[in-house]
Amino acid sequence: MGNRMALCPACDGEVVIPADAMENEIVSCLECGAELEIMCLDPLELDLAPEVEEDWGE
Numbered sequence: 001m002g003n004r005m006a007l008c009p010a011c012d013g014e015v016v017i018p019a020d021a022m023e024n025e026i027v028s029c030l031e032c033g034a035e036l037e038i039m040c041l042d043p044l045e046l047d048l049a050p051e052v053e054e055d056w057g058e
């Protein structure tokens with residue numbers, strides 16, 4: 001098994017998913033730098049990870 005590719009939900013760039021990746025693991029998009037959580041491995045599904053809590057209600 002080799003690495004797999006998925007599409008970044010933020011920029012539609014290609015994201016490399018390591019062969020040993022697990023669900024709920026965080027990967028980074030090399031195109032836009034977004035942190036992406038692996039929601040599902042089969043089929044591959046990525047979602048933006050809530051990495052930074054932005055507080056708009058200051």
Ligand SMILES: [Zn+2]
Binds near residue numbers: 012013029030031
């Ligand atoms: Zn991206």
